[in-house]
Structure formats: structure tokens, C-alpha cells
Amino acid sequence: AMEIENSRPYFFGDIGCWSERTEVHRAASQGHAAQLQHLIQSGASVNMVAVDSITPLHEACVRGQAECVQLLLEAGAQVDARNVDGSTPLCDACSAGSLECVRLLLEHGAKANTALTSRTASPLHEACMGGNADCVKLLIAVDAGLEAYDLYYGTPLHVACANDDINCVKVLLNAGAKVNAARLHETPLHHAAKNMRVEMIEILVEFGANVYARDQHNRKPVYYTTPGSPSAGCLSFYESKSRSSDRFPRMGSPAALQVGAEELAGSPSSKGHRPTTDPQTPHQIPLLPVSPGYRFSTKSRFTSGNPS
Numbered sequence: 001a002m003e004i005e006n007s008r009p010y011f012f013g014d015i016g017c018w019s020e021r022t023e024v025h026r027a028a029s030q031g032h033a034a035q036l037q038h039l040i041q042s043g044a045s046v047n048m049v050a051v052d053s054i055t056p057l058h059e060a061c062v063r064g065q066a067e068c069v070q071l072l073l074e075a076g077a078q079v080d081a082r083n084v085d086g087s088t089p090l091c092d093a094c095s096a097g098s099l100e101c102v103r104l105l106l107e108h109g110a111k112a113n114t115a116l117t118s119r120t121a122s123p124l125h126e127a128c129m130g131g132n133a134d135c136v137k138l139l140i141a142v143d144a145g146l147e148a149y150d151l152y153y154g155t156p157l158h159v160a161c162a163n164d165d166i167n168c169v170k171v172l173l174n175a176g177a178k179v180n181a182a183r184l185h186e187t188p189l190h191h192a193a194k195n196m197r198v199e200m201i202e203i204l205v206e207f208g209a210n211v212y213a214r215d216q217h218n219r220k221p222v223y224y225t226t227p228g229s230p231s232a233g234c235l236s237f238y239e240s241k242s243r244s245s246d247r248f249p250r251m252g253s254p255a256a257l258q259v260g261a262e263e264l265a266g267s268p269s270s271k272g273h274r275p276t277t278d279p280q281t282p283h284q285i286p287l288l289p290v291s292p293g294y295r296f297s298t299k300s301r302f303t304s305g306n307p308s
Helices: 023-029 033-040 057-062 064-072 089-096 099-107 123-128 133-141 156-163 167-177 188-195 198-206 230-243 254-264
Strands: none
Touching: 023 033, 023 057, 023 064, 033 064, 057 064, 057 089, 057 099, 064 099, 089 099, 089 123, 089 133, 089 230, 099 133, 123 133, 123 156, 123 167, 133 167, 156 188, 167 198, 188 198, 198 230
């Protein structure tokens, strides 16, 4: 990038015109708060955009540089500036898992529910990808959309399950996220099955996940587990209980809780969890095809390899 000499001012007011990456960008990215403060006091613009429409605030947020974020915001940085992909600084702070940056941005009016484009996910999606459950809680507290839908990811619950993040899954479910939301017919339970996590499978089923849901390949979640594994046994157990669902009151009623406790007491893998009693087909929206070998990444849409 072109070095900016002191004799050639590179700020032109807060009009957001394009330039090479500036000293303000560098200081913000590297967390050099003293240098950034000096640049601001010298009159440097905090809203200059570099290639891909990246502002200094974007750079500070993606690195979790909270002190620099605060300096930039106090100097008038545009809190909801979008880069070429449509991502805001809040998206970057959530992706980085920086609770302090997220808090600062929200305090300065950052929008938790930005209009989604085909190239960007919502801040809540990014927080689930970043894996910081406290960031997820903070966004939910300001009414971030639990069912925000991304063409590649689906809902935030899909992301949390695909990333095998049990804490984020718990936060989302307790906040009321739809457990049977589908992307290409694939539900969060399919992701939990692929990761073969018994605890996550149990929690999803407890919240009403449909063990019979079939994805775009017409496969149930149990198909993606290793035969004989604890997760396969867990799903098979829930399926067997669901087949006799007429023996159970509707889930969520006091009678269901009592019957569930009595009927499941003998199973060590599912003690305390209720069976699925309402195996209805979730709403299905056919969208773009996805390779079955993907896993979610904060840096790219898909990374080849086995789900982590």
C-alpha cells in the first residue's frame, strides 16, 4: 500500500471517498491507540474507505481492538458502514468474538438487524460463528432476529449446531429460536447428528426437534451418525419412543413431563429428556445446493473437510 507522507494530507473530510489503506487503518488494525489518537487530533478522517470499502472501524473490530474502536466512534466513525460484502463493523466484532467491541458498537447505535444480502450474514450469525455465547446474549437482548435467514447458512441455530457450539445452542433455544427451522430441508438436528454430539442431540430433542426430519437427500439425522455410537443410539431411542407417541400427552404439559420422566428413567443416555411427540415436517425452502463436506468458517463461506 502507498505510504502517506506527512506533507501530503490524505483526509478530505468525512465524505467516505476511496483511498489506499491509510495510517488510520493501520493504527486501528494494530491496536496502536496512542498513534490513532494523535492522527485523529491532527485532523485525519476516521471515515476513509480503503479497497473493498473497508473503514478503520471495520479493521479495529475484526481484530477486537476495543480501545481503538472507542476512539474511532468518539471521533465520528460511521457505526453501520458496510464493506463491499455488506458487512458492518458489528458483524466483524461478532465474528471476532469481541464482547467489548460489540458492546461499544451497540452503545453507539449499531443496528443488530441489518438488511441481509447474498454475500453477508447477520451479526447474530457471525456471533455464532465466532463462538462467543455472551455476544449472542447481548445481541438477543437488543432484539436481534433469531430467525434471520442466510442463503448459505440458514438460521443462527444452524450455524451454532454446525460449529458444534453447545453454549450458543443453549442461548438460542432458551431465547425461543425455532428448533425445526430448515435450510434445504436440513435442520439443526442434522448438524448435531453429523457432529455426533449426544448432549446437543438431547437438548434439541428436548426443545422439540423432529427426529424424522429428512434433508434434501431424504435422510434422517440418524443416518449421519456412526452405527453403534452413543449418538446413533440416542437418536434411535428417540425414534422408537416417537413411534408410540400416542402413549404420551402433548409435550410441554405437566402430564408429559411426568410420563416422560417415568418412561425415560431406564435409559442412561436420555435420562431427564422427553421424546419427540410431534414429528411434523418442518417448513421447507429449496435453495442453493451445498456440498455435503462443508463446515462453517468465519473467513469463508465453506471450507472443505469433515464437519468439526
